[in-house]
Amino acid sequence: MIAAMNTSESRPVPKASTIEVDEDRAGQRVDNFLLNHLKGVPKSRIYRMLRKGEVRVNKGRIKASYRLEAGDEVRIPPVRQGEPAKTREPGAKVLSLIENSILAEEKGFLVLNKPSGIAVHGGSGLNYGVIEALRKLRPDAPYLELVHRLDRETSGILVIAKKRSVLRELHSLLRGEGGGMEKRYLALVRGCWQDGERRVDAPLLKNTLRSGERVVKVSPEGKAALSLFRPVAIYEQIGDRGASLVEIDLKTGRTHQIRVHAAYIDFPIAGDEKYGDAEFNRLLKEKGLQRLFLHAKSIEFSLSGGDQKYQFTAPMGDELKNVLEQLEV
Numbered sequence: 334m335i336a337a338m339n340t341s342e343s344r345p346v347p348k349a350s351t352i353e354v355d356e357d358r359a360g361q362r363v364d365n366f367l368l369n370h371l372k373g374v375p376k377s378r379i380y381r382m383l384r385k386g387e388v389r390v391n392k393g394r395i396k397a398s399y400r401l402e403a404g405d406e407v408r409i410p411p412v413r414q415g416e417p418a419k420t421r422e423p424g425a426k427v428l429s430l431i432e433n434s435i436l437a438e439e440k441g442f443l444v445l446n447k448p449s450g451i452a453v454h455g456g457s458g459l460n461y462g463v464i465e466a467l468r469k470l471r472p473d474a475p476y477l478e479l480v481h482r483l484d485r486e487t488s489g490i491l492v493i494a495k496k497r498s499v500l501r502e503l504h505s506l507l508r509g510e511g512g513g514m515e516k517r518y519l520a521l522v523r524g525c526w527q528d529g530e531r532r533v534d535a536p537l538l539k540n541t542l543r544s545g546e547r548v549v550k551v552s553p554e555g556k557a558a559l560s561l562f563r564p565v566a567i568y569e570q571i572g573d574r575g576a577s578l579v580e581i582d583l584k585t586g587r588t589h590q591i592r593v594h595a596a597y598i599d600f601p602i603a604g605d606e607k608y609g610d611a612e613f614n615r616l617l618k619e620k621g622l623q624r625l626f627l628h629a630k631s632i633e634f635s636l637s638g639g640d641q642k643y644q645f646t647a648p649m650g651d652e653l654k655n656v657l658e659q660l661e662v
Contacts, residue, residue, distance in 0.1 A: 354405040360501045363390065363407070364397040374412055382410060421460040423469055427451070431466040437645055441499035442480070442492055444632070446647035449488040449624045453479055467493060481507060481516075481586060486604075489518070489629025489647045499636070506634050507586060515633040518581040518591055519565070519649065521626035521656070522600040523613040525575035526564040533560045533594040537587045548607065549589040551597050559584035560594045568660040572616050576603065576660065580630070591627060602627055603656075620659040621652070628653060 358366065367379045367388065386394040387410040390401070401407070423431075434445040445463070447453065452462035461469075467477050480492040480503045494500035506514040538555030540548050561582040569575040577600070581591050592608045595601055601609040603617045603626040617626070633644040 349411050350409050352407045352409065354401045354403055354407060356403045356498055358497050359401055359403040359405075361401050361497060362397070363388070363395055363399045363401055366401060366407070367409070370409070371412060378412065382412070423461045423466040427461075428466055428470055431463060432470055436490075436647060439643070441496045441636070442494050442503070444645045445491050445493070447483055447488055447491040447629075449486050449650070449652075452485040453482050453491065463491065464493070480504070483629055484589065484592075484625070484627070486625035487518075487627045487629060488650055488653075490516070490632045490645060491629070492632065502636055503634070511638070512635055515631075516583045516586075517630045517632075518583060519628045519630045520579055520581060520591060520595065521603040521617070521622075521653075522577050522579055522595055523572070523574055523603065523610050524577060524600050525567050525569055526562075526577040526579060526600070529563070531562045531598065533562065533598055534558075535594060535597055537590060537593055539588060547588075549587070549593050551593065556587060557585060558587045558590050558594065560591060562595075562598075562600075566657075571620075571660055572613060574613075576613075576617075578657065592625075617656065620656050622656045623652065626653060626656065 352370070354366075364379065364383060367374075367382075368376065371379060380397060382388050383395070383397045388395070389408040390399065390405050392406075392408070430448055430451075431445070434448060435443055436446055437444045447463055451466075452459050454462040454464045464477065464479050468474070471477065474495065476495055476497060478494050478497070478500050480494050480500060483489065483491055492503065494503060502511075503514070505511055535551045535558060536553060536555035537549050537558045538552035540550060542548060561584065563580045563582070564577055565580050566578040567575065568577065579600070583591065589608070592602055592605055596605070596608040601613065603609070604614055604622050604624055605627075606614065614622075628649050629647060630649070631644065631646040633642075635642045
């Protein structure tokens with residue numbers, strides 16, 4: 334008689350483990366730490382472990398929002414890790430495009446000129462983005478995380494942290510601490526700009542339509558948002574209102590901030606199908622514009638308490654330069 338095989342014995346039984354938090358992982362929420370460490374484990378299971386006290390930090394119970402400190406000992410209970418869901422990975426063409434887009438690399442971060450049409454990360458129906466491509470290009474890199482985000486159709490400066498300590502410092506600058514961070518954009522907008530610098534201080538509220546599409550609108554119930562617009566060039570010979578190239582100094586980083594603020598002051602951005610003007614977009618398409626005319630031009634910040642100063646500029650792509658040349662004719 335052949336005994337039935339015990340399938341539970343065919344796989345190793347996981348054991349509890351303890352991880353000491355190093356300096357680079359300090360400051361991270363414990364739930365995010367577990368999500369990164371336990372690949373293939375459902376989110377619901379991880380949050381259940383936290384609620385039940387199965388995860389301990391320094392032998393004590395903690396909440397999901399607890400931020401880890403260097404030297405903390407995290408006890409992770411036995412849990413089986415399934416195979417991560419397989420998704421389509423970036424191909425050689427995309428990997429080459431991202432590799433060639435890197436503008437500079439420092440010890441704690443790298444800067445690239447993100448191409449238009451590529452999201453900064455996967456999700457919402459996208460298999461991959463810039464960060465997944467970089468991790469594919471550098472499989473041995475211990476840490477690569479987005480410092481900030483750009484819309485999929487926006488090109489330009491994007492900073493990636495290579496250390497959690499650097500990510501924390503850059504995030505504090507984004508919040509306006511320690512001297513802050515200067516981020517400037519270029520956009521082609523409808524209308525001939527008549528004044529000099531214009532300050533747009535209008536709170537923004539995220540909203541999701543029944544279709545699932547995410548839109549942002551100016552609302553007193555929204556979060557504070559501040560943009561400074563300055564004219565760079567005026568093009569009168571386009572449509573009945575002309576067009577202007579403007580530089581935007583972004584003081585906050587809300588979703589779709591520049592696009593919504595531009596539309597709010599009646600200077601919508603060329604090629605913006607969500608917040609823009611359809612007729613203006615059509616006219617610019619005849620001039621060769623095939624995308625949103627918004628480019629993250631430059632970024633400036635200081636690290637190590639101001640001792641290390643950095644300034645990076647991303648050149649505008651030929652597809653946008655060609656449109657401006659058409660407008661100058």
